[in-house]
Amino acid sequence: MKQLFYLFREAWANMRTNRTTTVVAILSTAFTLACIGIFLLLYMNLRSAAGWLQEDIKIMVYLDEGTTREGVQELEDKLKADPMVAGALFISKEQALTEFRAQFPSDSHLLEGLGENPLPASFVVTLAQNFRSPDAVNRWAERVRTMAGVAKVDYNQDWIDALAGLIRYIELAAIGVGVILSAAAVTIIGNTIRLALFARREEIEILRFIGATRAFIRIPYFLEGAVLGACGSALSLGILKFGFELFRQQIRSVGRFSGIENMISFFPLSFCLALVVVGIGLGFAGSVVSLRQFWDERA
């Protein structure tokens, strides 16, 4: 118990003795982890946006001009019996024209010149929850395209695919930036520990002479690294949260993007805790690297 108390007190004493270095290490780690956090926030929000868009996807199944009423009925039955289909709404040629006129009142004269209603009848299909992945949508569209009475199958998959591609790039960038900046955080904390070790090298020498084990000497420095990492990551979360709220407020005040501020979200609590754990891990790694070098130099 006395030993444990001593180790904690030593770790605390280390940090207090090298106050400036400790504060600089925490701030540097916080800003480094905040940079990683920005990428993670962007990645997380774009992913969830892509998810919403994917869920909202409507597939237009346009019918051949000469499809009979029976043909339409047959196709509707087939669609509704399909387990991949959650809903299929029939839009007749007349309804399509009415909707066009309602949506584009200034352009409705374009159709007048053509005489006959050129808009085809169609089904608006919503796919079931489990079949909304880009691949599943593609496969389903290919299959339906071959059915009798179907002229064309159309859906806005292209730009959802493009968004998915962008997300993949951001994911790769986040991993790359994460690895580089994590190494930077380890180096920053490692250097702080190295300075502490250098400042207390005589004390370490004394501890070795009086029979302290390697673990006993090292534990305070491991603790120090872990605390620096935890404080750095907690502070980085604070910085990110502040920046995030500021950004949300800006969007709200601009007004043009109203609604978006409610769609974007900050990290959930479990993710915040995981980030603190990652910070502890990075701090610990910094200590391990420095202690190994220090020990090798003095062995």
Place this chain on the structure above:
Amino acid sequence: MDAMIQLIHVSKSYDRRAALSDVTLEIEKGEFVLLMGPSGAGKSTLLRLLIGAEQPDEGQIFVQGRNVTKLRQSEVPYLRRKVGSVFQDFRLLPKKSVFENVALPLIVQGSSTMDIRRKVTEALRAVGVDHKKDQLPNSLSAGERQRVCIARAIVNGPIVLLADEPTGNLDPERTAEIIELFKLINARGTTVVVATHDPQVMTQVNRRVITLMRGALVPEQRVGV
């Protein structure tokens, strides 16, 4: 008598300069031995070899029957808990009180708070600085600091006490006091080895003298009354 320390054909050199050459000697349990010789004769090297701080290039070293040269790195701390060390430059932690400095070897080996309090008080009383227990080392005189250093070396009841030039920073009066202290510790059964180049120490100690000259042993002599 049992041998507490044994060196068998021990040699050690640094950058091809011999610090110890083919040293063979034996120190019995409970002996008080003076290790004499001028600076650079190899006294400190010999003491460092005894606590596993260095490894010899050749030869074997035994402490209480245990081959020190065969110890794993992880076993060295346990050897050092049995062998107390006193240094010329005291090596006390400046930011810790006298009590905390002396308690350190006990904390390191995981003693209980009660045990620490009792043993540290006894050790400080034995060396005569128990009234300074709350002070920082820098506020003490050189003689008092050396007493604290000795208290730290004996607090966990070592079987051997090694002192490297323990009176190097002391005036003749304090030197005499410290030597008396070593004699007292030795009288309680601890084997004491004091390395010194100070002839004054030799005249005060009525015990065996081992002399080193350029790393080699000089035939033994007894000095004093």
